[in-house]
Amino acid sequence: MTSNPTAHSTKLHSEIVSFGREIFRDIGEEQPSAFNKNYWTGRIMEWSMTQPDFKTNMFRLVDVLPSLQSSRAIAAHVHEYLSESAKHIHGLVEWGVSAKPNSLRGKLTSAVVKQSVRQMAQQFIAGETPSSALKQLRRLRKLQLSFTVDLLGEYCLSEKEAEVYMNRYLEALEVFGKEVPAWKESQPIIEGHPGEISPVCVSVKLSALYSQCGPLNYTKSVQVLSDRLRSIARMAKENNALVYIDAEDTAHNPIIYEVFRTVFGEKEFLDFPYPGIVLQAYARESEEILYSLLSFAKERGKPIAVRLVKGAYWDAETVTSNQNDWPSPLYSIKESSDANYEKLSRVLIDNHEYVLPAFGSHNIRSLAFACCYAKEKGLTEKDFELQMLYGMAEPIARAFSKRGYLVRLYVPLGEMIPGMGYLVRRLLENTSNESFLRHTFFDDAEVEELLKEPHLQD
């Protein structure tokens, strides 16, 4: 029987809307802690969203803080960045932003500020080391949430630094492999779900494993990174862990995809369960990349996992292409990325026998689309998973989890200095004018508006 495509899409749309409404209803008045105004982070977010100057200065201050040693230096920076804003923002003054750096008040200010930023970071970063993160990871499992761990690091500028980074991954796999399976919470959240073959999962940022990685060193980058990924994959196998390879910027992605195909296409790793790769919907080439991943999975004969995200390098890539007068490799309008996300979601779901789709987003419309389209195609909750960032949207994660979906949180670990870069990106994401979370939890946008079908523009 052939169905009328318009009627079909109307039916799907109304299902998405009613499903989305249910999710919103489940969330109710609950707020992610990032937006809770009783906490420091929440107040900063509120001021950032209402005062653009404050936002720039505050985020720059957050970025520099961990590199400051002395309380005098901290107080001086607080003063330099925030004393202007203090004139307009009630409440800032009580932090002592106008105190003289050497004064007792200035020193107290620095202690308070450093402590507060540390707390803010802890909201998005689960710990400095694998061992120190165990408590938080266990808490997630208790909440019926799965996880994948990412290791934050500084730029990898030398092979010495690459080796340190590599060893951190190997160590993480060992620690998690030893500790996590022993927890009673490590019982599969959904019995028989491929994402729950193992409770241990890591996400690898490949470019950090080779200091000379880049397009002008393409062949050697692929060769060196393939070697290094093999070591990680072997360690993962030994510890029965799942692995995702993160996507990065346009300069590195071709190398990353080639390394992924090289290693996981090898005989040694054919039985590696659901090796994961990331697809960025904001990239104009993403559809093409998806089809090449699908043919890889078919050739391999065993499924791979594909995490579909919108993409996290939009600002940096836009600046690069703008400064060089290159056509942007990314959609310039957010709605286009959202529309493309749904298009790619369909392809993933239509091909679920070759891929385990993992929908990574905080956008309820995007996730509702995936869930409803999957249902329409006869998929069950065992055929895909949802992914979100640790600390970003707990109420959304819990709402989906309660409805029987497997929700995996992307959990970063790392020290303060590299952690700040990550923290600032999260803060930006929450406070951006385009942020779904901001619209949902801060601006109180209409549910209809939030669940509207996105269209491809540019």
Add this chain to the structure above:
Amino acid sequence: MKNESPLDFTIAHNRDEFQKTIEETNVRISQGHYKATPLIGGKAITTPHSEISIDPSDPDQQIGEVWYANKEHCDQALKSLREGAESWSETPAAERADILRKIAQGMRERRNELSALIIREAGKPWKEADGDVIEAIDFCDYYAHEMDRLAPKHQTMDVMGEGNYYFYEPRGLGLIIAPWNFPLAIPCGMTVASLVTGNATILKPAEQTSIIAAVFAQIVLEAGVPANAFAFLPGDGEDIGAYLVDHIDIDVICFTGSKGVGLDIIRKASEVKPGQRNVKKVIAEMGGKNAVIVDEDADLDEAVKGVLYSAFGHAGQKCSACSRVIIVGDAYEPFVSRICDAAKDIAVGPSQNPETFVNPLIDFESQQRVLNLVDEYKNEHNLAFRGTTPHKGYFVPPCIFTDVDTTSALWNEEIFAPVLACCKVSTFEEAIHVALKSQYALTGGVFSRSPKNIELAWKKFRVGNLYINRSITGAIVCRQPFGGSRMSGVGSKAGGPDYLIQFLEPRTVTENTMRRGFTPELI
């Protein structure tokens, strides 16, 4: 004005095309396709003396034969240009500007081939070579645009009964003495600035990169510069360069190169000889000993990356390159340790390899000079890192000296090689003070996240081009007009709004418009 876009090497197709052109150019090189001869009155002249231009990455490889002009050729060229100068100066500025746009187009059409020649003859790595070509194109487009701006005469003040007009005229004959480190961009920029302003122009290229310059000279003539408005004279700088600088027919000299030669030119050019029409105008860009300040609160990821590229890109052979780093307080240890580690892993190799970061120096003489200097300096200073190099080619290893005494020669003399000196200071103010303890003032850099210190650097760190929180090389035409003061040069910034004026002589004409009791304004 829009800058030419750099080639996007992240795209595989672009890399493949580029590689293909290098291979095609290599074939032509091996067939003896490229040569440089003097061009006088539009004609190629074969001269009694020739030299072979070679590849610094592999000195056994010849790039082409260079026929050296001698003093007689200089005289012939000057005669031809004297004949052509007037008509070129009277060619409408808009026409001259259009010819520059054609020169730009000519280079665009041969863009990758020019890059390939730069890779082979000047030893620049891929990205640097492409950057050289687009800068040359930018100079043509920008100076054409600038000439359009400067050409119209304008009324100084509107006063009844008189017309007051201010306008620019060419100086006469321009002499361009070019360096090898930007073998296309700099000779091109200087030459087209002189041409578009209406000066008949001689280009005397650097000996080491005469082949690239010869291709450029050919493009200049093909674009429509009249045969007797432009002469190309490859040859020995000490011989014909000096002869031309002294010559009474030269009106403006535009030089980029070492401080020694630059000051020599300025001195010689100031001597007026019998029969000389003009006091010679000299524009000289001479070098630097550029410092980057790494503040205690700097983002070390960015600072290490930025300094590494500024110091070792094109093997430190840029006048804008970083050769001194001043690190504030606690940032010293981690910065030095990370940059030494990072320097160990960057690729030192032949320029044709796409991944090459540190290429060879330009010639044997430079290589020996730098190797000897490093040997000498390592007895007095702490050589914290010394890299390794391939055996073949004029390579010198990247070197990093630490705890360098700021009164030493290592701290103060330009080396023009991948040699970096680091010192520690306790405050940002002291860092600026130490940075300025230099005879040069070309570029400088600051990595800091303190708004107060950044503001201080704006005010006090007086160098021609100051870069904040980024690398300090790679100035872009029009966007970042480039040039320094003190011993870094005389003249205003290349690729900037005051550059062309230096090739021009302003004139004022006042006309009394009142005749027999009536004036046009009142009719």
